[in-house]
Amino acid sequence: MAIEYSIYDVFTDKRLEGNPLAVMYDADGLDDKTMQAIAREMNLSETVFIRKSDNPAYAASLRIFTPGGELPFAGHPTVGAAVALGERNPNGGDVDMVCVLEENVGPVRCAIRLRKDAPGFAEFDLPRKSSRIELPLDRAKLADALGVSEGNIGFENHQPSIWTAGVPFLLVPLHNISTIREMDFDPQLWERSAPLVEGRLAACYVYCRGGVNHTAKFHARMFSPEMGIAEDPATGSAAAALSGAIHHFDGLSDGHYPFMIEQGVEMGRPSFIHLHIDVKAGDIFRARIGGSAVRVAHGTMDI
Incomplete structure (x- = not known):
């Protein structure tokens, strides 16, 4: 055949x-x-x-x-x-x-x-609005798995959290692009520190504000030992999950918000994901990926 x-x-x-x-x-x-x-x-x-x-x-x-x-x-x-x-x-x-x-x-x-x-x-x-999954997270163990200091986890209001719009991701905000570029992801330590979500090990999605490209609002990397992906150049389902975290941590008011997310830069395969979020009555009314x-x-x- x-x-x-x-x-x-x-x-x-x-x-x-x-x-x-x-x-x-x-x-x-x-x-x-x-x-x-x-x-x-x-x-x-x-x-x-x-x-x-x-x-x-x-x-x-x-x-x-x-x-x-x-x-x-x-x-x-x-x-x-x-x-x-x-x-x-x-x-x-x-x-x-x-x-x-x-x-x-x-x-x-x-x-x-x-x-x-x-x-x-x-x-x-x-197809599904991003929603948060509440599970305990150990920041020290996450920092060890990422090869960064615990003080480099989080920026502004953003903290590690789990979100899903169909596929769950453990979103880890890091201080800046330099931290993301210099991190050293350890899949074995990740397996010991990340929780099981919906029966599978949560994938790792790290992000920060800004980008190498001046049009990017966020810079990201994604790792998933569970999926057999050492590192992914672009992850639309993770950007979909991120929409919930952006709305939650940034407190978006009603309106339309376009974001460009860059990923894959460290792999030599720069990718640009368009994310649009529409907020109505204080909640995400619609979100699109392109x-x-x-x-x-x-x-x-x-x-």
Whole structure:
């Protein structure tokens, strides 16, 4: 059996930057074991499998796998798959379309913009509002796992906390970019210090204000031993979780707030995630994640 696939670099408009994604087309005939094996073979942070949905109102059904297991939702596979589906539109030319993608977390509404000779862009409404998970956290042990001093954890009102918008992350604010760049993540110490959340070890997402790029509002890195990801160049689901922390710790008043989050800089794969938060009556009314995606390879896999 031969299955067609593409490789996209996501959350970037430049090839060989951003977060690589394998997009497997027409994957209806693949069982869970085979999809997991393909994800391990691709050895990227995520591989997305595009299948037909039983609901005719949905453009496709997505299954998302890391090398270590399946995810109910993830940002860069959603953006990459949306752009890939838009580019396979038989009408060609400029495309402005809205579609719904079915993921394990639920339906995800996406907007896609394609222009000739330009990278595609897609954004989606968060399928689930970010919510906080209250669990005890040991700052000293977290500092040891990150290879930083305990005094470098936290800035302004921001403190370590666990948030999820479909995938839980332990968000650790660090003092500044220098601290993030010089940190030394130890996966074994992390496994001893981070809690289990929804049956799995919480992934590590560190962040601070500012960025190497002057347009960035936050600078971030993500590590997940549980998912088989040593470090991720861009993590849309973590940015989705971060939306709750930003609203909570910064006390956002009613209005619209655009944020650019940069990630992957330390890996030589700079990525830029667009996060938009709308606050109404003191609470998050709506949040969106978006970014560019550019195809870098296409082929078939024999399985």
